[in-house]
């Protein structure tokens with residue numbers, strides 16, 4: 325069967341299974357060898373060549389999920405991102421980058437690119453014209469991340485892909501926050517799709533991995549430097565990742581269903597000032613969301629009114645864990661001003677719209693009523709202490 329004609333959950337379950345011709349087990353065997361015979365073989369296999377049996381086959385599943393020809397699996401999202409950028413940019417080149425991207429990606433540019441004589445410009449806004457403005461004669465890549473962290477701002481993927489194509493520039497997207505269940509950027513003309521597989525791909529907060537999907541030609545270009553940079557993933561984790569991806573469709577759709585209802589609940593809450601979720605009609609880019617997202621994902625952020633102490637709230641939740649990462653089956657929250665954006669000055673945070681009361685919410689698969697109960701009991705607990713509103 326042609327992979328591209330299969331449904332999402334069939335791709336998740338079956339595409340890219342490592343064959344077990346000897347025992348015909350129901351799941352992929354795990355090949356842990358770091359040493360393979362080299363005589364009379366078609367492929368000389370080695371883990372850092374990204375071509376062990378488990379790496380090779382799982383890449384097919386990731387390619388199918390992103391409607392791509394080929395894919396590669398990495399040891400982390402940042403390994404995937406850094407390897408991809410260095411594959412397409414050399415000294416004297418320039419990259420246009422969305423202003424509010426993942427902190428690690430920003431650090432890579434700001435701390436290291438000068439040493440490689442690679443120029444970069446961050447956009448001012450997120451409209452396609454903001455990207456166009458920054459293009460120079462030596463621009464080789466446009467890099468976006470939508471929805472963005474933590475305010476869930478959106479970039480029009482099709483518009484940016486068209487712009488890049490018209491100027492012969494490679495376009496790349498960090499698709500981590502959406503996942504391929506919600507958004508397939510290649511369908512809109514984006515060249516390269518990158519994931520932190522630590523997030524929705526893994527989905528159980530127990531794997532650190534990354535992935536890139538694109539044309540075979542682009543993957544060959546990335547492979548050329550990847551084998552020298554060495555950011556491969558251990559086969560045990562590759563095997564774990566395959567297990568995780570079998571339920572990607574089921575998990576993300578359940579998380580998304582919860583998120584939609586929780587966004588509505590929070591936006592009606594008397595102590596909540598703002599909810600940032602692309603599925604709400606009040607979201608400034610709701611129209612873009614409708615065009616490019618299948619559902620609206622399971623990430624959101626919201627702000628309490630001033631009288632609620634955010635840290636106390638996060639200490640008072642019982643089910644919802646305050647945690648750094650995201651996208652696991654368990655609901656988690658974090659306060660960007662204390663974590664991901666703690667290194668920014670308070671003024672810069674305000675300029676970016678990140679108040680101390682902002683909470684990023686990664687919605688899990690728990691029963692919605694229990695998540696709401698948890699939020700309510702946490703508010704009740706802290707408001708008894710310090711909210712004299714009622």
Ligand SMILES: *Cc1c(COP(=O)(O)O)cnc(C)c1O
Nearest residue numbers: 400401402426498500520522533
């Ligand atoms: C976590 C994350 C990354 C980095 O991935 P690691 O697996 O931690 O290296 C990149 N982009 C986004 C949007 C992320 O959330």
